[in-house]
Amino acid sequence: xxxxxxxxxxxxxxxxxxxxxxxxxxxxxxxxxxxxxxxxxxxxxxxxxxxxxxxxxxxxxxxxxxxxxxxxxxxxxxxxxxxxxxxxxxxxxxxxxxxxxxxxxxxxxxxxxxxxxxxxxxxxxxxxxxxxxxxxxxxxxxxxxxxxxxxxxxxxxxxxxxxxxxxxxxxxxxxxxxxxxxxxxxxxxxxxxxxxxxxxxxxxxxxxxxxxxxxxxxxxxxxx
Numbered sequence: 709x710x711x712x713x714x715x716x717x718x719x720x721x722x723x724x725x726x727x728x729x730x731x732x733x734x735x736x737x738x739x740x741x742x743x744x745x746x747x748x749x750x751x752x753x754x755x756x757x758x759x760x761x762x763x764x765x766x767x768x769x770x771x772x773x774x775x776x777x778x779x780x781x782x783x784x785x786x787x788x789x790x791x792x793x794x795x796x797x798x799x800x801x802x803x804x805x806x807x808x809x810x811x812x813x814x815x816x817x818x819x820x821x822x823x824x825x826x827x828x829x830x831x832x833x834x835x836x837x838x839x840x841x842x843x844x845x846x847x848x849x850x851x852x853x854x855x856x857x858x859x860x861x862x863x864x865x866x867x868x869x870x871x872x873x874x875x876x877x878x879x880x881x882x883x884x885x886x887x888x889x890x891x892x893x894x895x896x897x898x899x900x901x902x903x904x905x906x907x908x909x910x911x912x913x914x915x916x917x918x919x920x921x922x923x924x925x926x927x928x929x930x931x932x
Contacts, residue, residue, distance in 0.1 A: 739768070787859075
């Protein structure tokens with residue numbers, strides 16, 4: 709694995725290269741749960757904008773958030789964040805309200821997979837859809853766009869500072885879980901609670917399904 713991104717003291721004052729992450733067993737348990745279940749389990753919080761979907765339907769993502777705030781139309785800060793993130797981390801990227809650029813493609817997915825990252829969640833577009841699907845590295849994006857990006861070395865960006873995606877503020881180290889339905893951001897401090905509540909919800913729903921197959925109706929089951 710290549711060396712992480714480093715810089716001279718003060719060179720990039722908007723970069724934090726150390727974050728707290730959920731415990732490994734919590735991430736492992738969350739990886740088996742649906743995004744919607746975790747969203748519901750904590751009182752319907754954390755749902756990222758519905759436009760953010762997997763490039764390929766079978767992609768799933770789960771891991772701690774490494775957060776990047778990129779200037780619009782420029783992806784140099786994504787390259788930098790890629791080398792701040794570690795194995796299993798999920799890059800969560802805000803593109804300053806300018807989604808219509810191909811911020812990520814085959815080259816960056818290849819680099820991220822080689823570093824062992826867990827995936828990408830971005831509120832902008834990506835490109836090279838066929839290649840991304842073939843690579844299998846989980847990419848969740850707002851759409852596809854062939855428009856190229858710049859790489860302005862002097863443009864201001866941030867790594868591992870909070871970002872707002874829709875009405876959700878994602879903090880570095882929050883637990884990110886995504887599947888075909890969408891993406892949820894679970895606050896790190898509540899990750900264990902989310903797992904416990906989601907497991908209980910899954911058990912209840914299994915019982916409901918059994919009762920439905922026995923001929924009962926949703927109207928009575930839920931007292932509608």
